[in-house]
Amino acid sequence: MNSIDKKRILLVHPLGYSSEQAARDVSRLANVMPPLGLASISAYLLENGFDNDIVDCYAHPDSDGMIREYLSRFMPGYIGFSCTTSTFLDGIRLAEMAKKVVPGIRTIFGGVHMSALQKELLVAYPVIDFGVVGEGEQTLLELLSAQEGACTDVEGLVLRNADGDPVYTGRRKNLLDLNELPFPAYHKLVGYPEVYSLPIFNYPTVPNGSCLSSRGCPYACSYCDRSVFNRTFRYNSADYLYRHMAYLKDTYNLKHLNFYDDQFTFNRQRVVDFCSMIEEKPLGMTFNCAARAEHLDAELLYLMKKAGCWMISLGIETGDEQLLARHRQNPDLAMMRDKIELIKKAGIRVKGLLMMGLPGETEESIEKSRNYVYSLPIDDFNLAKFTPFPGSPIYEQIRNGEDVSGDFDEDWEKMDCMQFRFVPQGMTQDRLDELFIDFYKKHFQRPSVLWGYVTMLWKSPDSWYRFMKSLTGFLRYARAGSRIHEDSGSKKRTDLK
Ligand code: B12
Numbered sequence: 001m002n003s004i005d006k007k008r009i010l011l012v013h014p015l016g017y018s019s020e021q022a023a024r025d026v027s028r029l030a031n032v033m034p035p036l037g038l039a040s041i042s043a044y045l046l047e048n049g050f051d052n053d054i055v056d057c058y059a060h061p062d063s064d065g066m067i068r069e070y071l072s073r074f075m076p077g078y079i080g081f082s083c084t085t086s087t088f089l090d091g092i093r094l095a096e097m098a099k100k101v102v103p104g105i106r107t108i109f110g111g112v113h114m115s116a117l118q119k120e121l122l123v124a125y126p127v128i129d130f131g132v133v134g135e136g137e138q139t140l141l142e143l144l145s146a147q148e149g150a151c152t153d154v155e156g157l158v159l160r161n162a163d164g165d166p167v168y169t170g171r172r173k174n175l176l177d178l179n180e181l182p183f184p185a186y187h188k189l190v191g192y193p194e195v196y197s198l199p200i201f202n203y204p205t206v207p208n209g210s211c212l213s214s215r216g217c218p219y220a221c222s223y224c225d226r227s228v229f230n231r232t233f234r235y236n237s238a239d240y241l242y243r244h245m246a247y248l249k250d251t252y253n254l255k256h257l258n259f260y261d262d263q264f265t266f267n268r269q270r271v272v273d274f275c276s277m278i279e280e281k282p283l284g285m286t287f288n289c290a291a292r293a294e295h296l297d298a299e300l301l302y303l304m305k306k307a308g309c310w311m312i313s314l315g316i317e318t319g320d321e322q323l324l325a326r327h328r329q330n331p332d333l334a335m336m337r338d339k340i341e342l343i344k345k346a347g348i349r350v351k352g353l354l355m356m357g358l359p360g361e362t363e364e365s366i367e368k369s370r371n372y373v374y375s376l377p378i379d380d381f382n383l384a385k386f387t388p389f390p391g392s393p394i395y396e397q398i399r400n401g402e403d404v405s406g407d408f409d410e411d412w413e414k415m416d417c418m419q420f421r422f423v424p425q426g427m428t429q430d431r432l433d434e435l436f437i438d439f440y441k442k443h444f445q446r447p448s449v450l451w452g453y454v455t456m457l458w459k460s461p462d463s464w465y466r467f468m469k470s471l472t473g474f475l476r477y478a479r480a481g482s483r484i485h486e487d488s489g490s491k492k493r494t495d496l497k
Contacts, residue, residue: 011041011054032196083109083113085112085116116390135229196210200466213261216262220393354369398422
């Protein structure tokens with residue numbers, strides 16, 4: 001039998017539920033994005049002499065066999081999991097499976113859920129050997145390079161001491177210069193770019209992809225988990241960003257990119273420089289990004305449009321200003337409207353990002369929100385079901401009893417923003433579901449909106465093709481509302497302690 005290869009790690013992005021459910025999951029039908037955090041770690045480890053591969057179960061739902069086979073064949077010394085809250089328990093299941101296939105393998109968990117709950121997870125789940133808090137590149141490299149027993153020197157790590165109690169070595173003091181990172185190891189993502197797809201009606205052309213050019217966000221909204229990057233903002237230079245785009249164009253022929261940065265335009269000068277580079281040496285690509293309204297102005301938007309900006313997503317959250325004031329800084333809906341109009345004037349599409357069911361939400365606030373959204377010249381919106389995620393300020397307040405404005409059913413596997421796990425006082429889950437469906441239904445019944453989707457026939461023909469292919473899934477979701485995951489038989493957090 002082979003011996004364990006301590007210079008190799010398998011990196012896994014768990015699916016979060018069964019592969020049969022994946023076929024019915026409307027969010028998967030609409031959008032499959034590569035795990036860019038893992039791809040970045042992979043590239044960094046390769047550059048530093050550690051062999052690794054990635055299994056993305058989200059893109060390849062039936063991956064258990066693939067993981068087993070890899071483990072038996074290569075006997076890696078480590079297996080790493082990247083988990084959000086909803087995928088964490090699936091990661092645990094896979095970690096248990098890995099320990100059976102390779103008994104000496106060490107399991108490492110990273111990503112938002114581990115960064116938020118840290119030691120608590122090592123207490124509850126003995127199968128986890130190490131947790132990585134915050135950014136993974138340096139911490140993982142140091143962990144894999146450390147001599148047995150010398151891991152307590154590695155910053156950003158949760159591990160067990162000699163008595164078996166979890167200890168946390170604390171946040172990393174010196175973070176990476178993002179301009180020194182190699183580009184993510186896209187070649188380690190099996191089927192890239194074809195198996196990945198941006199949300200329907202969110203892109204003009206194929207092949208397309210997603211990309212990151214910064215990390216973090218300095219704001220502190222109540223609902224947002226900031227435990228990986230804290231309230232920092234670090235970014236790739238305009239030059240790095242240009243080279244990254246050019247690389248994706250030359251290597252994979254990508255024609256459009258979606259930047260998933262929290263705040264693409266936070267550093268204005270960087271975007272100005274990037275736009276002039278594109279103007280000087282066009283790449284023939286378009287792009288989308290997300291921004292905060294405060295960080296947009298007419299001149300910048302004009303430059304962005306010239307550089308190929310196709311759509312900007314804005315976090316509107318709710319159209320009830322009082323409710324907004326309770327959850328984020330600068331709750332100015334008039335300013336939001338002005339900025340949306342500026343974006344439209346520049347010839348760029350606008351997508352609004354909204355939430356329903358925040359603490360303090362009522363029938364009246366939902367009505368206000370709907371009226372506000374329908375009155376805006378936006379092209380598209382996404383309405384998420386508010387979920388208090390570990391690591392977000394509101395989660396802490398609910399957990400320690402400071403916020404008692406609703407009932408929270410903390411069932412990790414179901415915390416995917418597709419179901420109301422938090423029900424504000426005075427409301428019921430059924431009523432929230434009705435109002436949620438109604439919000440979308442009335443939107444789609446408006447002639448201007450329907451016309452907008454018709455124009456997508458020539459603005460984004462591939463979207464229509466995918467939409468028609470997945471129509472039965474979407475209709476099932478529309479009929480069943482949030483119930484699509486209700487049969488997952490998942491365990492509640494409280495059952496697991
Ligand atoms: C892009 C994105 C998506 C994409 C794809 C996600 C993906 N495949 O990775 C899409 C749109 C599909 C998506 C879906 C969802 N998302 Co999302 N998404 C993001 C977003 C904006 C960027 C993720 C990213 O690439 N970050 C950049 C990389 C560099 O960071 P990273 O992934 O955290 O990885 C670093 C570290 O965490 C660590 N690390 C990560 N994994 C590992 C593994 C190991 C072994 C180690 C050592 C280290 C390590 O090292 C990495 C590099 O430094 C984040 C917000 C954010 N800014 O991070 C939200 C975020 C991750 N999403 C969130 C949520 C809620 C969701 C959904 C549930 C919502 C929904 N219904 O759409 C689903 C769940 C999907 C799933 N299967 O988990 C929350 C997660 C909260 C939580 N506790 O679960 C976040 C944090 C947003 C927020 N602030 O609320 N998402």
